Amino acid sequence: MERFIQVLVDGIATGSIYAAMALALVLIFRSTGVVNFAQGEMAMFSTFVAWGLYEAGLPIGLAVLTTLALSFAAGMVIERVLIRHFEGGEVLTLVIVTLGLFILLNSLAGWIWGFGNRGFPSLFSEDAVDVGGVRLSVESLGIVAVLLGVVALLFLLFQRTKVGLAMRAAALNPHASALVGVRVGNMLMLGWGLAAALGALAGVLVAPRLFLDVNLMGAVLIYAFAAAALGGFDSAIGAVVGGWVIGVSENLAGTYVDFIGSDLKILVPLAIIFVVLLVRPSGLFGTREVARV
Amino acid sequence: MSLVDVEGLRAAYGQVRVLEGIDFSIDKGRRVAMLGPNGAGKTTVLRALSGMVRTRGKVEFDGKSLAGKATADIARRGVAHVPEGRGTFPALSVEDNLRLGAYVRSDRAAVREDIRRCYGWFPRLEERRGLQAGSLSGGEQQMLAVARALMLRPRLLMLDEPSLGLAPIVTRELFRVLGDICDEQEMTVLLVEQNANLALDFADHAYVLESGRIVLEGEADRIKGDDDVRRSYMGY
């Protein structure tokens, strides 16, 4: 029983990382209408920057905070300089552009930091604590706590602030937003900045568990896609719930089910994406889109 | 000096020319109606003022040119545009819609006061303040759209076919309230309407558009009173 709860909590922790990434995807999908295929590589790049800062002597907490700020800025710049040019245009064009960004960032990271792998320090201690008779790792609990904190902050931002309201409006109806004086371009920049920061957060949370190399976020991105698809690409709650569901099922399956070896593991989220998109494209919490003629 | 001064306004959508050189002006505190059949270009006039379509010619608001300005910036200058389709946010609550209307304002206490005032003018909105705007009836949504525009404390209120899709009794009620508010606020209004009767009752001055040109202008009661003009240009 104790084992089960540990696996469960661990799964929620991993799921929280997927959720953070999925939130980034949802944020951009809602504001810009595109799935940012480069979100994972942006996060990987940010994680390398954090590593660089840490290696330069900054304590890990400060390095991470600085990286989050830098990532926020970078996200805004990417929207303004690159994505803006393609907005309002063809969806496929944007897909190709984000793919180009994916390839570019991946190779750029390899160029700057090499293609080898390295370790990444955890934000949390390596201990375990006793919770109600079950030993749970501080790291897992910490990750979940961070995600819940982030979700709470995002809730406050979007539901209780003027800027958040404007961002929601800009995503829902850019024309009407302009009529009330909302500068939609700026709102999009904010969205991309936030998404980049969320991605960076996911990166620094997952890096201690895997090796930090240019392919760090490859699988995580797929899991995040699955979480977003499951939850509904335009639903933030969906991203979180989806992430947890996928994290927990991945962990449970990995622990208790044998025949899915490490090779086929990635097929599980892929299959989820396939099935969800075919059976119920709006996911669990997304809005159903009517096919307009 | 007029609040709105338009001379030689030309507008096109891609290759299709819609406005072929329009002149009109609106003095402060006056209500101007823009009438005409479908496709005459009435909506385009409003969109031109809001910076939503590429134009040529002079478009001045309060002495300053609006040409080439972005929609959001024009709104920030005090031009409130209630577009075709209302421009409300169906997924947001009624109150959020109103708050958005006041987005550019920083005087929070006054904004709260204005929301109360809107509820005073439109009690049905207050009843539904927490509900999603999309769940309101057509008439209520139109009221919300107008209230949203008023939250800007605009210097110019532009309305695009507010009667569209509404039952006659609802429309009459809407225009009655609108008339009262505009009297009280001494609001400058540019009204685009197909319902010429209602528009001529509401407005002081009227222009009639046809195929992108102004074919008639004059004081609203004169046009309303002139049977010949009414019959040839308005069909009744």
Add this chain to the structure above:
Amino acid sequence: MSPRVRTAVICALAAVAVAIPFLFGPYRVGQFTLVLVYAVAVLGLNLLVGYSGQISLGHGAFFALGAYTAALLIEKASVPHLLSVPAAGALCFAAGFLFGVPALRLHGLYLALVTLGLAIALPQLIKRFDGLTEGTQGMTVEQPAAPGWLGLEDDQFLYLLTLVVAALMFVLAWNMMRGQLGRAVKAVRDREMAAVTLGVDLAAVKTRMFAVSAGYAGVGGALYVFAIGFVAPEAFTLTVSFAFLAAIVVGGLATISGALFGALFIEFVPVYASDVNEALTGVIYGGVLIAFMWVLPGGAAGLPRRLRELAARRDRHRPEGPRGGELHEEDADRVAGAAGHAGAGAGGMRA
């Protein structure tokens, strides 16, 4: 380009193509063989993305499927080399059809996501079923040898064999696009709803196109096996799918000759780029994708219009200044125009 000029150009190209194995050494000739291999696969992708307006990020998977089919047939079933090519093509056609039936109910982004999944899944599946595929260590495959009476070296024979197959595939594609499927595909691309009113079975056309393009990738895969003589899952990662995408973007969407340019690009750029820096190839691919979309999205003959449809469904026009308003009206005009065209018959379809 007038038909006479076009014929002259094609003849000149053909002459050059045939001369290549006699002008260069084996290494170079091998590279050109690969160019032809990629050209076939890229042509398939171009038919799908360029002409038909669908998207696939996973054509590397069909390429791999074709390669492994040919490899297994040759090594484990002693099938003669030449037969393995159509076999691989047919199998991939069927696989593409099976995948397409459910997948093509999705649009744009979702289809991209699902095909991306396919590209990632296939190498993993190859590794998993290592009993059959020899897994990570890969399989050596006997390459076709030049028959003695021709008096050619092996690499020259391989090149010319590939050239013949590639030429056939190109002619086939050209013919197809001029025929009924081609017209239907362009109708679907230009205005989906109008095409439906013309009696075009949307799902059937899209699925057929997907299957055809998968078949092409499969043929390319088989030719790849001939050229390299070895298959392993590492050769078929996402990079391959991305390379194909870069190839069609650079070569020109919705053109048949574009496949050749694109193939030249993806064969030679990595060779020179990796001399400088192993990361440079990726930087160039990524940069090229972005640059081409920025500067020449209209390099695609028919893609923009089709994509405008996809965009209209997911209306993300921003009202910054005049452009927002304009686009709306343009769209409305196009529907009216397309409906008019459709009513007038197939006169609006271009070659």
